[in-house]
Amino acid sequence: QVQLQESGPGLVKPSETLSLTCAVSGYSISSGYYWGWIRQPPGKGLEWIGSIYHSGSTYYNPSLKSRVTISVDTSKNEFSLNLSSVTASDTALYYCASGRGPEYHLDYWGQGMLVTVSP
Amino acid sequence: DIVVTQSPDSLAVSLGERATINCKSSQSVLYNSNNKNYLAWYQQKPGQPPKLLIYWASIRESGVPDRFSGSGSGTDFTLTISSLQAEDVAVYYCQQYYSSPLTFGGGTKVEIK
Numbered sequence: 001q002v003q004l005q006e007s008g009p010g011l012v013k014p015s016e017t018l019s020l021t022c023a024v025s026g027y028s029i030s031s032g033y034y035w036g037w038i039r040q041p042p043g044k045g046l047e048w049i050g051s052i053y054h055s056g057s058t059y060y061n062p063s064l065k066s067r068v069t070i071s072v073d074t075s076k077n078e079f080s081l082n083l084s085s086v087t088a089s090d091t092a093l094y095y096c097a098s099g100r101g102p103e104y105h106l107d108y109w110g111q112g113m114l115v116t117v118s119p
Numbered sequence: 120d121i122v123v124t125q126s127p128d129s130l131a132v133s134l135g136e137r138a139t140i141n142c143k144s145s146q147s148v149l150y151n152s153n154n155k156n157y158l159a160w161y162q163q164k165p166g167q168p169p170k171l172l173i174y175w176a177s178i179r180e181s182g183v184p185d186r187f188s189g190s191g192s193g194t195d196f197t198l199t200i201s202s203l204q205a206e207d208v209a210v211y212y213c214q215q216y217y218s219s220p221l222t223f224g225g226g227t228k229v230e231i232k
Contacts, residue, residue, distance in 0.1 A: 046169065046212060048221040061220040062120075095168055103216045105159035107180075109168035 002027040004096045004110035012090075012117050018083040022096030022110060029072060030054045034102050035079045037070065039092040040112070047092075051102055052079055059102040086117045121145050121215050125224035131232040138200040140227045142213035147193045150217065157217035160189055160198045163226075164209045172211075173198065205231065 008020035022035065029035060036051030036059075050060035052070045060068050064083070072079040083090060094113050097106040122145040132138040148157045156176035161169035171180045173189035176196055186201045200207055208231060213224040 045225045046214075046223040048223070059219055063220070097168075099216075101216075103157070103219055103221065105171060105174040105214065105216055106161075106169075107171055109170070112168050 002033075002098060002108040004098065004108055006094060006096050006110045006113035008113060008115070010114060010116060012086055012115060013119055014087055014117055015085055018081070018086050018090060018094075018115055018117070020081045020094055020096075020113060020115070021078050022080070023076075023078045024098075025077070028074075029077050029079065030074045033098045033100060034059075034104065035070075035072065035096065035098050036106070037081045038095045038097055038106070038109075039090075040095070041089075041092045049081065049083075051099070053102070057102075088117050091115065091117045120220055121148065121218060121222055123213055123215050123222050123224040125211075125213060125227050127227060128225070129228040129230065131230045132200075132203045133232045134205065135202050136232075138203050138207070138229055140198040140211050140213075140229070142191075142196040142198070142224050144194045144196075144215050144217075146217075148215045148217035149193050156192055156196070157215055158189075158191070158196050159214045159216065160187075161212045161214065162207075162209045163212065169212060200229070203229070203231070 003025045034051045037049040067084045069082040096110040098108045099106045126141045158176040160173040163169045177189045210226045
């Protein structure tokens with residue numbers, strides 16, 4: 001059973017970079033699947049941020065592409081999200097998730113991590 | 120981007136009754152080469168991540184009760200809960216994965232009447 005767990009700072013200052021890591025257990029990232037990030041502002045809907053394959057190929061939402069970097073560390077079996085120049089509108093619950101393709105349904109989800117952008 | 124619109128925003132259904140949620144995409148999500156609709160449904164309970172219920176518009180994920188069913192093709196889809204149970208209280212989202220960026224509907228909140 002694939003399990004995902006997000007970690008990182010829960011509070012980020014405006015204009016700084018939000019950094020989160022998703023640890024994967026029960027499955028080797030190198031075995032396949034695409035690994036992605038989705039966010040949910042408090043009380044609102046879901047927004048896909050982007051995803052990555054173990055080879056390093058990345059797929060980003062154009063609305064965030066200029067500020068997003070997703071990377072993978074196969075040796076640690078984890079992948080990461082960096083979102084630069086954050087503002088209060090980036091405050092959200094950030095989920096990591098996995099799917100069998102870059103454009104696919106999402107089979108497994110982490111529990112989510114609330115990140116607040118505030119001075 | 121493909122815009123995905125759900126209706127209604129919320130609905131209240133009596134226990135044991137049918138709940139129906141609609142999802143409409145701004146363009147067809149049917150891939151003609153494999154005749155598959157690139158549409159999924161998720162259930163999100165309070166304080167929990169979304170859980171995959173249905174994919175390819177009508178295929179139930181393993182372990183999902185058979186009271187949940189998905190139907191539709193092209194641009195119009197439906198999630199039906201045939202007999203609402205107390206544990207089905209949640210927000211339901213549809214998602215298209217026909218093209219990037221992946222996009223979700225705004226969600227439908229299902230409550231007990």
